[in-house]
Amino acid sequence: MHILYILGMMGSGKTTVGKIIAEVLGYSFFDSDKLVEQSVGIPSVAEIFQVHSEAFFRDNESEVLRDLSSMHRLIVATGGGAVIRPINWSYMRKGLTIWLDVPLDALARRIAAVGTASRPLLHQESGDPYAKAYAKLTALFEQRMDSYANADARVSLENIALKQGHNDVNVLTPSAIAIEALLKMESFLTEKAMVRN
Ligand SMILES: Nc1ncnc2c1ncn2[C@@H]1O[C@H](COP(=O)(O)OP(=O)(O)O)[C@@H](O)[C@H]1O
Ligand SMILES: O=C(O)C1=C[C@@H](OP(=O)(O)O)[C@@H](O)[C@H](O)C1
Ligand SMILES: [Mg+2]
Known part of the structure; x- marks a missing residue:
């Protein structure tokens, strides 16, 4: 595996869990939002949306994914939103894709806790941050769920919690989620090798 791409909704833990997986495997870690910020020369995604537009951000996101796709040993x-453009899949298909599937209420809770300022698609000047984030995440997930389902492997926090005997996904640590992602990746690669042989 040259590259592992972590997919999932805003707040699903892609950045947090991705860093842990990179450390465990001794791979380099890149956050595509950070690379877009660097390449555009604007220090936050929120500001890129504001100064330019979402379309401008998406074009740069595709360029970043294209450039990364020729590299090796990275997470x-x-x-x-990277899953919504088919061109991005043409880059990501060169590696392995894993979807962090987190219930929307847990996402809204995490995002409300840190604030929506850094996530322009969820940002609202007024109102209850949890309720607003939940409503917007629900609408976005409707549009994106079929795309996330194209990932090679899915890490469901609900399933991990059930396996551990909890019914609350909020008790799952990023490390526990990273371990599950590594196991899923391993079984995907094993099955692929068996099909080939
Ligand atoms: N397993 C977890 N349990 C609780 N909070 C988490 C967990 N994983 C991530 N977070 C928190 O949720 C927020 C979003 O995480 P982040 O890694 O930035 O997600 P993403 O990159 O998918 O948007 C951060 O504040 C992070 O600390
Ligand atoms: O879901 C989206 O469309 C977006 C998610 C953000 O990244 P995170 O998922 O890391 O928050 C960032 O790329 C931008 O705000 C748009
Ligand atoms: Mg992130």
């Missing part, structure tokens, strides 16, 4: 935390 890439993508932005939550």
Whole structure:
């Protein structure tokens, strides 16, 4: 495996879990949002949306994913919207893709806790941050769920919690989620090798 791409909605833990996986495997870690910020020369995604537009951000995101796709031994935390452009899949298909599937209420809770300022698609000047984030995440997930389902492997926090005997995904640590992602990746690669042989 040359590259592992972590996919999932905003707040699903792509950046947090991706860094842990990179450390465990001794791979380099890249966050595509960070690379877009560097290449555009604007220090935050929110500002890129504001100064330019979402379309401008998406064009740069595709360029970043294209450039990364020729590299080796890396973990890439993508932005939550990277799955919507087919061209991005043509780059990501060169590596392995894994979807961090987190219930929307847990996402809204995490995002409300840190604030929405850094996530322009969820940012609202007024109102209850949890309720607003939940409503917007629900609409976005409707549009994106079929794309996330194209990932090679899915890490479901609900399933991990059930396996561990909890019914609350909020008790799962990033490390526990990273371990599950590594196991899923391993079984995907094993099955692929068996099909080939
Ligand atoms: N397993 C977890 N449990 C609780 N909070 C988490 C977990 N994983 C990530 N977070 C928190 O949720 C927020 C979003 O995580 P982040 O890694 O930035 O997600 P993404 O890159 O998918 O948007 C951060 O504040 C992070 O600390
Ligand atoms: O879901 C999305 O469309 C986006 C997710 C963000 O990344 P994270 O998923 O890391 O928050 C960032 O790329 C941008 O705000 C748009
Ligand atoms: Mg991120």
